[in-house]
Amino acid sequence: MTQRIAVIPGDGIGTEVMPEGRRALEAAARRFGLDLAFEAFDFASCDYYLEHGKMLPDDWKETLLEFDALFYGAIGWPDKVPDHVSLWGSLLKFRREFDQYVNLRPCRLLPGIESPLAGRRPGDIDFYVVRENTEGEYSSVGGVMFEGTEREVVIQETVMTRTGVDRVLKYAFDLAATRPRRKLTSATKSNGIAITMPWWDQRVAAMAEHYPDVDVDQFHIDILTANFVMHPDWFDVVVASNLFGDILSDLGPACTGTIGVAPSANINPEGRFPSLFEPVHGSAPDIAGKGIANPIGQIWSGAMMLEHLGHPEAGAAILAAIEAVLAEADPTVLTPDLKGRGTTERLGRAIAERI
Amino acid sequence: MTQRIAVIPGDGIGTEVMPEGRRALEAAARRFGLDLAFEAFDFASCDYYLEHGKMLPDDWKETLLEFDALFYGAIGWPDKVPDHVSLWGSLLKFRREFDQYVNLRPCRLLPGIESPLAGRRPGDIDFYVVRENTEGEYSSVGGVMFEGTEREVVIQETVMTRTGVDRVLKYAFDLAATRPRRKLTSATKSNGIAITMPWWDQRVAAMAEHYPDVDVDQFHIDILTANFVMHPDWFDVVVASNLFGDILSDLGPACTGTIGVAPSANINPEGRFPSLFEPVHGSAPDIAGKGIANPIGQIWSGAMMLEHLGHPEAGAAILAAIEAVLAEADPTVLTPDLKGRGTTERLGRAIAERI
Ligand SMILES: CC(C)[C@H](C(=O)O)[C@@H](O)C(=O)O
Ligand SMILES: CC(C)[C@H](C(=O)O)[C@@H](O)C(=O)O
Numbered sequence: 001m002t003q004r005i006a007v008i009p010g011d012g013i014g015t016e017v018m019p020e021g022r023r024a025l026e027a028a029a030r031r032f033g034l035d036l037a038f039e040a041f042d043f044a045s046c047d048y049y050l051e052h053g054k055m056l057p058d059d060w061k062e063t064l065l066e067f068d069a070l071f072y073g074a075i076g077w078p079d080k081v082p083d084h085v086s087l088w089g090s091l092l093k094f095r096r097e098f099d100q101y102v103n104l105r106p107c108r109l110l111p112g113i114e115s116p117l118a119g120r121r122p123g124d125i126d127f128y129v130v131r132e133n134t135e136g137e138y139s140s141v142g143g144v145m146f147e148g149t150e151r152e153v154v155i156q157e158t159v160m161t162r163t164g165v166d167r168v169l170k171y172a173f174d175l176a177a178t179r180p181r182r183k184l185t186s187a188t189k190s191n192g193i194a195i196t197m198p199w200w201d202q203r204v205a206a207m208a209e210h211y212p213d214v215d216v217d218q219f220h221i222d223i224l225t226a227n228f229v230m231h232p233d234w235f236d237v238v239v240a241s242n243l244f245g246d247i248l249s250d251l252g253p254a255c256t257g258t259i260g261v262a263p264s265a266n267i268n269p270e271g272r273f274p275s276l277f278e279p280v281h282g283s284a285p286d287i288a289g290k291g292i293a294n295p296i297g298q299i300w301s302g303a304m305m306l307e308h309l310g311h312p313e314a315g316a317a318i319l320a321a322i323e324a325v326l327a328e329a330d331p332t333v334l335t336p337d338l339k340g341r342g343t344t345e346r347l348g349r350a351i352a353e354r355i
Numbered sequence: 356m357t358q359r360i361a362v363i364p365g366d367g368i369g370t371e372v373m374p375e376g377r378r379a380l381e382a383a384a385r386r387f388g389l390d391l392a393f394e395a396f397d398f399a400s401c402d403y404y405l406e407h408g409k410m411l412p413d414d415w416k417e418t419l420l421e422f423d424a425l426f427y428g429a430i431g432w433p434d435k436v437p438d439h440v441s442l443w444g445s446l447l448k449f450r451r452e453f454d455q456y457v458n459l460r461p462c463r464l465l466p467g468i469e470s471p472l473a474g475r476r477p478g479d480i481d482f483y484v485v486r487e488n489t490e491g492e493y494s495s496v497g498g499v500m501f502e503g504t505e506r507e508v509v510i511q512e513t514v515m516t517r518t519g520v521d522r523v524l525k526y527a528f529d530l531a532a533t534r535p536r537r538k539l540t541s542a543t544k545s546n547g548i549a550i551t552m553p554w555w556d557q558r559v560a561a562m563a564e565h566y567p568d569v570d571v572d573q574f575h576i577d578i579l580t581a582n583f584v585m586h587p588d589w590f591d592v593v594v595a596s597n598l599f600g601d602i603l604s605d606l607g608p609a610c611t612g613t614i615g616v617a618p619s620a621n622i623n624p625e626g627r628f629p630s631l632f633e634p635v636h637g638s639a640p641d642i643a644g645k646g647i648a649n650p651i652g653q654i655w656s657g658a659m660m661l662e663h664l665g666h667p668e669a670g671a672a673i674l675a676a677i678e679a680v681l682a683e684a685d686p687t688v689l690t691p692d693l694k695g696r697g698t699t700e701r702l703g704r705a706i707a708e709r710i
């Protein structure tokens with residue numbers, strides 16, 4: 001059975017790492033006899049916007065609904081299009097209109113990658129951030145009053161729903177229940193954000209009753225970020241609102257030294273809509289065009305995509321190949337961010353050969 | 356001229372570290388010939404709430420307005436009173452009703468304190484977080500609809516005003532202008548929080564025009580937290596909204612290993628209302644009553660208070676005494692969090708003697 005994958009490179013280094021992501025997927029497909037069909041699109045990029053005055057064609061939804069998964073590069077180029085325009089017109093639209101309500105991001109200390117934290121070794125840090133991905137603090141409701149005057153007031157509403165929060169909590173608890181430590185940490189700020197967050201805590205407590213085997217704790221987001229740095233080994237599955245999850249899923253990979261290589265999955269668990277897989281890193285205008293971007297985030301995202309599409313062994317093989325190439329630490333292969341002198345393509349080829 | 360200081364120990368270890376904070380202030384007063392008068396209050400604590408059904412007496416405002424500064428311990432004891440009740444009924448009320456619109460928190464790598472970051476040495480990290488302290492994400496506007504049903508929706512409004520944002524930006528720019536590096540970093544999230552945050556960016560840009568000598572940059576809060584871990588040496592003065600500043604001012608001290616010792620100043624710069632000085636740490640119910648809490652956060656907050664009250668040399672002497680005692684690293688003096696076996700009082704006395 002053919003599985004169709006929409007390839008959307010986006011902006012900047014997105015267009016450079018995407019071919020390597022595809023190369024790894026093709027290698028895995030050959031090895032495991034998968035039937036993957038790729039189709040590339042130039043929309044959801046700032047160049048597309050400059051040409052068409054919008055981020056997406058009008059029929060984007062019907063077009064993409066035909067696919068089993070979306071493989072996305074990176075988006076944003078503030079000198080061409082303001083970020084809130086490009087993002088809300090593409091990535092955030094996909095997440096919301098395809099109801100990809102789970103954003104899943106692994107934080108793992110990999111061999112051969114230097115962590116900025118003192119004395120941590122591979123195996124010490126291994127957790128997931130499960131981020132609510134459609135509502136919460138990322139709303140577009142609100143506005144400005146007394147615009148341009150001294151009295152100017154700007155309001156933006158955080159909107160949480162029981163449906164929206166319960167389903168992501170359920171996903172996180174289910175995930176925690178499959179892991180050896182069976183531990184779930186909730187990110188809150190109920191001492192300061194005094195309406196939505198105490199309610200979030202109640203929903204966590206209500207969901208916890210259905211999972212007596214899962215060990216639950218919670219931290220306010222301020223001290224939680226501090227604990228990511230001080231005690232990253234405490235965490236197993238961390239569940240968070242849209243904004244808190246956004247923060248934690250950059251900070252977590254930073255603590256493992258993997259911000260340039262971390263993957264992310266934007267999942268519609270019921271499969272009513274295609275899910276989207278993209279690296280955590282952005283489009284990096286500063287190094288775009290040089291051919292030196294690290295492709296591992298894109299490749300690892302591909303591994304998550306294969307797992308989601310029902311091929312966990314193929315996903316695991318890609319991750320193992322990444323780990324093997326990193327452990328080898330050949331400076332002619334690794335990209336400059338990993339202190340090597342290789343290129344995007346050189347590193348991508350090395351991983352594909354391993355697969 | 357006598358300066359009157361209201362002493363409010365609050366909850367938990369707040370009551371244990373406060374005497375040491377006072378001891379250091381008294382030592383500094385003797386050495387520098389300051390005339391400080393202390394008066395202690397039992398309100399703004401959870402025990403007071405249990406007895407009186409409220410966190411503060413009705414005349415708290417008139418009472419405290421008589422003072423030149425408020426010296427606060429720690430607040431909160433969730434088993435007695437829910438955090439959002441105790442906090443909104445005390446600390447957050449002080450900040451708001453006394454218009455302490457700047458929350459100033461130094462992040463500094465001190466001698467003798469182990470940083471969780473690899474390879475960083477004293478001097479490498481030295482910046483301030485300037486947090487907006489009265490509005491923004493900490494609003495009490497909003498509510499629940501369809502309560503208790505599947506359709507439940509919870510809304511909370513972030514409210515920013517030009518007055519509120521401009522004045523804290525001005526404070527931060529003024530501070531940056533006095534520092535050798537003259538650098539200011541703005542914490543934003545204008546790519547996701549698409550109403551308030553693009554507007555915040557505009558206010559920063561407008562203020563920057565008045566400070567051509569200050570070097571300004573900005574990061575989205577997600578990558579900013581990552582950069583605190585990866586590149587803490589990049590920062591000099593970081594200005595942030597209430598929530599983002601809350602996060603950054605726990606994370607910054609965590610990166611310098613000083614979360615247990617960091618101070619904070621809640622300042623009304625015009626002096627219309629008393630300012631409030633408190634350690635960053637909380638009431639720590641888990642170690643309360645054992646006499647082993649680290650008093651340095653309280654003592655360092657006292658140093659900031661003296662600086663604010665017009666005695667910078669006395670504040671500097673307290674900070675120098677803290678650094679000297681830390682550098683000595685006597686395990687019979689240092690508290691257990693610093694890997695010693697001393698008590699709160701032992702460490703407090705050692706610092707007071709140095710002053
Ligand atoms: C206790 C809490 C409400 C408070 C805050 O969020 O402001 C604290 O974390 C702080 O930073 O002073
Ligand atoms: C680009 C931005 C809008 C996005 C987000 O905040 O969700 C990114 O930071 C991410 O985490 O995917």
